[in-house]
Amino acid sequence: MDRRTFVKAGCIGSASLLMEGLNPMVRADVPPAEVPPIELHGLPDYKASPLGMPGLFPGRVIEVRDPNAIVRNRISQPIVRHMLEHAMTELTGEKSAQAAWAKFVEPNDIVGIKINPSGAPACCSSPEILREIIGAVQSAGVPVRSILIYDRYSYEMDIGSYQTLLPPGVRIVGIQDAFVDSSGYDPNLYCAANFFGEWETRSYMANIVAQVVTKIINVPTMKDHSAAGVTGALKNLAYGTFNNVARSHRAPYSFTNPLIGLMCTVEPLRSKAVLHIMDGMRQVWHGGPLTQVQDFIDQPGILLVATDPVALDTIELEAIEKKRVERGAPSLWQHDANSITTNNDEFFHDASKNLFFRQPGHIAAAGKLGLGVADLKQIDHRPLLA
Amino acid sequence: MMMTIKETAKPKTPDDWPTLLKDNARTGGQGQHPARSPEGAVWRLRTGSSVRSAPILDDGVLYVTSVNGVLHAIDVVTGTSKWKFQAAGQVHSTPSLSGDRILFGCDDGKVYAVDRHAGSKLWEAPTEAEVWASPVVRSGVVFFGSADARVYAVDAASGRTRWVQELAGRIYSTIYAAEHQLYVGCGDGKVYSLDASSGKILWSTLTGNGIDSSPAVAGDLVLIGSEDFWFYALNTSTGEVRWKYETGLGIASSPAVSGDMAVIGSKDGFLYALETQTGRLRWKTGVGEVVTAPPVFGDGVVCIQAGGTFSLDSATGNVVWRAALAGAIQSVPVLAGDTIYLTSLSSEVYALR
Numbered sequence: 001m002d003r004r005t006f007v008k009a010g011c012i013g014s015a016s017l018l019m020e021g022l023n024p025m026v027r028a029d030v031p032p033a034e035v036p037p038i039e040l041h042g043l044p045d046y047k048a049s050p051l052g053m054p055g056l057f058p059g060r061v062i063e064v065r066d067p068n069a070i071v072r073n074r075i076s077q078p079i080v081r082h083m084l085e086h087a088m089t090e091l092t093g094e095k096s097a098q099a100a101w102a103k104f105v106e107p108n109d110i111v112g113i114k115i116n117p118s119g120a121p122a123c124c125s126s127p128e129i130l131r132e133i134i135g136a137v138q139s140a141g142v143p144v145r146s147i148l149i150y151d152r153y154s155y156e157m158d159i160g161s162y163q164t165l166l167p168p169g170v171r172i173v174g175i176q177d178a179f180v181d182s183s184g185y186d187p188n189l190y191c192a193a194n195f196f197g198e199w200e201t202r203s204y205m206a207n208i209v210a211q212v213v214t215k216i217i218n219v220p221t222m223k224d225h226s227a228a229g230v231t232g233a234l235k236n237l238a239y240g241t242f243n244n245v246a247r248s249h250r251a252p253y254s255f256t257n258p259l260i261g262l263m264c265t266v267e268p269l270r271s272k273a274v275l276h277i278m279d280g281m282r283q284v285w286h287g288g289p290l291t292q293v294q295d296f297i298d299q300p301g302i303l304l305v306a307t308d309p310v311a312l313d314t315i316e317l318e319a320i321e322k323k324r325v326e327r328g329a330p331s332l333w334q335h336d337a338n339s340i341t342t343n344n345d346e347f348f349h350d351a352s353k354n355l356f357f358r359q360p361g362h363i364a365a366a367g368k369l370g371l372g373v374a375d376l377k378q379i380d381h382r383p384l385l386a
Numbered sequence: 387m388m389m390t391i392k393e394t395a396k397p398k399t400p401d402d403w404p405t406l407l408k409d410n411a412r413t414g415g416q417g418q419h420p421a422r423s424p425e426g427a428v429w430r431l432r433t434g435s436s437v438r439s440a441p442i443l444d445d446g447v448l449y450v451t452s453v454n455g456v457l458h459a460i461d462v463v464t465g466t467s468k469w470k471f472q473a474a475g476q477v478h479s480t481p482s483l484s485g486d487r488i489l490f491g492c493d494d495g496k497v498y499a500v501d502r503h504a505g506s507k508l509w510e511a512p513t514e515a516e517v518w519a520s521p522v523v524r525s526g527v528v529f530f531g532s533a534d535a536r537v538y539a540v541d542a543a544s545g546r547t548r549w550v551q552e553l554a555g556r557i558y559s560t561i562y563a564a565e566h567q568l569y570v571g572c573g574d575g576k577v578y579s580l581d582a583s584s585g586k587i588l589w590s591t592l593t594g595n596g597i598d599s600s601p602a603v604a605g606d607l608v609l610i611g612s613e614d615f616w617f618y619a620l621n622t623s624t625g626e627v628r629w630k631y632e633t634g635l636g637i638a639s640s641p642a643v644s645g646d647m648a649v650i651g652s653k654d655g656f657l658y659a660l661e662t663q664t665g666r667l668r669w670k671t672g673v674g675e676v677v678t679a680p681p682v683f684g685d686g687v688v689c690i691q692a693g694g695t696f697s698l699d700s701a702t703g704n705v706v707w708r709a710a711l712a713g714a715i716q717s718v719p720v721l722a723g724d725t726i727y728l729t730s731l732s733s734e735v736y737a738l739r
Contacts, residue, residue, distance in 0.1 A: 073615075073635070074594070074595075074614070074615070120676075121635050121636060121653040121676060122635075127596075154453075155436070155438075155715060155731060158438070158678070158715045158716075159638075159653070159676060159678060159715070161596065161598050161613055161636060161638050163518065163533065163556060163558055164555075164556055164558045164573040164596045164597065164598045164613070164638075165573060165595065165596040165613060166556070166573075167555075167556075168515065168533065168534060168535040168555065168556050168573075169515075177435065177436050177453050177454075177476075292655065292676065
């Protein structure tokens, strides 16, 4: 069992998750009949921003690759800087990176950088990429004190050592300190649904998203996900903004489809998420999102940039599916009961096993909600060498 | 008015543990504590919030900070609270004892001094960002780093600032205070040595990434880990790299030193025992969890909180016992006689015997 799993399952997770309504590893006795009604309560009368998802460049995904960006699991700061500048100018058509960033952030913005520290330290949003994003946001005139790095669980951020590794002045915020801590959430903004008979049927939006930041730069990682199929831009935003989301899984079933996409449509989350920078320095093709098993983590040295999270996640899904095929692992779309295990350790060490029937269809479902382009033929995917 | 400061961070009795890793030399619980497995919990106390820091022990009272900003004074016989002090922000800092003062840093940017008997505030020293490092006391001066990238020296009696030295990165590393020199790691990737009386930078040595780890000193070597995956031994006078040892991932843990051996944990899930003079590996043991907390020596054992709590034979690295409790980020067991005190992410404080 990896450390985070231990912490969650052995120390605080299982009891606290039960207090929240559901331990996701409790097995369902019978398959759920169908998706229950899901109520969405966003900010009323919120004026949607044209920068909001799918943003300024629907269907466009810039992929920059440099094999030297990560060598022996260390990331090169100068190469990442060049990759990000290249990607941003290509995405926007601007001549300079500074002009490209100015399309998304203004000096009076409070910029939240939503990271993905789950899976730290093996695979999480890289501090090297975050440093470059912070510098770029500052170059657009945003003071360092107006930049926040955030995620749901502060202890996961601690394991990633973000506090130490990021520049002085940037605020680093864990929305909740423990699983049962709901003080960082807005009681008026929520998604409500009863998936498996849980007693707490609401998932509340984080205050930091609802009230503090004016723009969000989303920095997901490139990982398979035992329940959602992959975790990318959409899931990092949805399940990192709303609390009490583990209740959408009850092994081996999961309602990540359609919950992930629906959550991303809730205002002001949808309008504030203006840019998605996927950290593909490392790529987890099995055991995600929490694995620490290096056998399933490649180091392709990729950066993907888009304003359209659906198109971005579609490209990610294709990449991880391709990798699994290369390695002889079952498709992310496979729904074979024989591949399901209840043994976490078996799952973490055997790529043919899984804990849930994965739901990669959550990406296409988000496309149908207007969050972006899910059809590969319609996606303007631009692979570049740095 | 002249105030008398008792010298601190020196245990009055073998069981006292007044600062991180017991004393300023970070010796841990060597020479007095059994390797046998504890049979069970004598008591358990819930603090109401996660504990990210390590406890300290003095004169039968355990002092614990919890993330919700509370300093707890706990009677070690009964496991009951004697008093609580509420700070104005979250607390991740391990407390330290200076005379009758309990010192700790806070996310509100202050270091607080609290009367150990009454639980009331004596003074506070401001910085401009959170203080997660543990304040270290030597010769009546409190030294600590802040996330505002500065090292502070304040008077232990009054909290008045003696000097401030600006570095180039956030500081979460707890300072090692030798007689004339301070050693500290920094988020800018450098290990610094400062003059203890003025704060002047004596030398700095660059590593390949930021530093969470807190240094230890063994002879003429400063020992410290870096997020660049390497464990360094630097000359105390010059900062020259004498040797370095590569682990599998970043190092946030701090070294424990016993005789000619240092033990360090890595985020790769292993504890490494290295000879201090050469860097030669004596043993390497996986604990199956990411290690970010410092290990601590007991009598013939090394204890580490990494998910659960482990005790390893210090000669071989073999696991002697393990307990599936007290998951931790930076907590360290306090080994006191036949009792082990543990704090955990899940808010509990345990006394095991």
